[in-house]
Amino acid sequence: MSKKIAVIGGGNLGTAIVEGILQSGFSKAEDITVTKRNIATLTSLKEKGVTVITDNNKAVKDAEIVILAIKPFQIKDVLAGIVKDLSPDQILISVVTGIFIKDMQEVIKKKMPIFRAMPNTAIAIRESMTCLSSAHASEEQVTLVKDLFCTVGKVTVIEEKLMDAATVLGACGTAYAMRYVRANIQGGIEIGFDAATASLIAAQTVKGAAELLLQKGTHPEQEIDKVTTPKGCTIAGLNEMEHQGFSSSLIKGISTSYEKILKG
Numbered sequence: 001m002s003k004k005i006a007v008i009g010g011g012n013l014g015t016a017i018v019e020g021i022l023q024s025g026f027s028k029a030e031d032i033t034v035t036k037r038n039i040a041t042l043t044s045l046k047e048k049g050v051t052v053i054t055d056n057n058k059a060v061k062d063a064e065i066v067i068l069a070i071k072p073f074q075i076k077d078v079l080a081g082i083v084k085d086l087s088p089d090q091i092l093i094s095v096v097t098g099i100f101i102k103d104m105q106e107v108i109k110k111k112m113p114i115f116r117a118m119p120n121t122a123i124a125i126r127e128s129m130t131c132l133s134s135a136h137a138s139e140e141q142v143t144l145v146k147d148l149f150c151t152v153g154k155v156t157v158i159e160e161k162l163m164d165a166a167t168v169l170g171a172c173g174t175a176y177a178m179r180y181v182r183a184n185i186q187g188g189i190e191i192g193f194d195a196a197t198a199s200l201i202a203a204q205t206v207k208g209a210a211e212l213l214l215q216k217g218t219h220p221e222q223e224i225d226k227v228t229t230p231k232g233c234t235i236a237g238l239n240e241m242e243h244q245g246f247s248s249s250l251i252k253g254i255s256t257s258y259e260k261i262l263k264g
């Protein structure tokens, strides 16, 4: 049955979540409310039948599931503002980076099911990777939240202490992947393709490579072995990329993103 959902913070991720949920049919448009202070940017969701308002309290009062999608520095004030409308029979889900369940608990000061979810922007097209952790949730509530995110991509349940790492690998990862694709497009143009053709080839090739790993469960090096002809062009290019620090720069970038979350 369609669940009543309130998304507090209809920004990049909040709207992507709503778009994904609408496509999946997990909740109907009339059961979804999105809030933000300037609602002029949410006309396309409004046109789809989603309730778009500025009043967080009104949105929370009517909801079975409340999703917090504001910036980390906003969460304490926003939570303090809605705490009187939160009840233990609701489910609170935060997608906010770097804010722990205990931080939210300090503001809420009552026991209620709290989830942290770390999806990525591909949730808009139901291709998210979402990492989940929770506190004070029944088995039934965990199943419900898993079901929600399973309708918009893949889900794994992790310990909360891994949530910052999940943010980097799963959420920042979308941006890293885009840079990889962009570099392929730039290279593709240099060797002769127009931008649109290079873009199509680069994106579909990356999609196909990812699907090989997901569908066959193989290790990337197994798949690389199938592409690299001895003395061929693939290994020549791959080795040059490694000489230029390809893997090393990615690993260092991932560690830098992680350190940045830890520093706050």
Ligand SMILES: NC(=O)C1=CN([C@@H]2O[C@H](COP(=O)(O)OP(=O)(O)OC[C@H]3O[C@@H](n4cnc5c(N)ncnc54)[C@H](OP(=O)(O)O)[C@@H]3O)[C@@H](O)[C@H]2O)C=CC1
Binding pocket: 008, 009, 010, 011, 012, 013, 014, 035, 036, 037, 038, 039, 056, 069, 070, 071, 072, 074, 078, 095, 096, 097, 118, 119, 120, 121, 171, 172
């Ligand atoms: N973008 C991403 O890929 C991912 C983001 N995250 C996390 O999700 C959270 C949201 O990120 P993102 O969507 O990118 O950020 P955005 O800035 O795009 O969205 C935040 C939204 O919150 C709204 N907002 C601010 N104050 C209030 C308030 N008092 N009441 C209601 N709404 C408010 C803002 O709109 P207005 O100013 O009009 O009120 C804004 O649209 C962050 O904590 C981020 O770390 C996690 C994973 C991936």
Ligand SMILES: O=C(O)[C@@H]1CCC=N1
Binding pocket: 097, 167, 171, 172
């Ligand atoms: O860059 C950020 O802070 C957020 C967290 C994950 C994606 N965007």
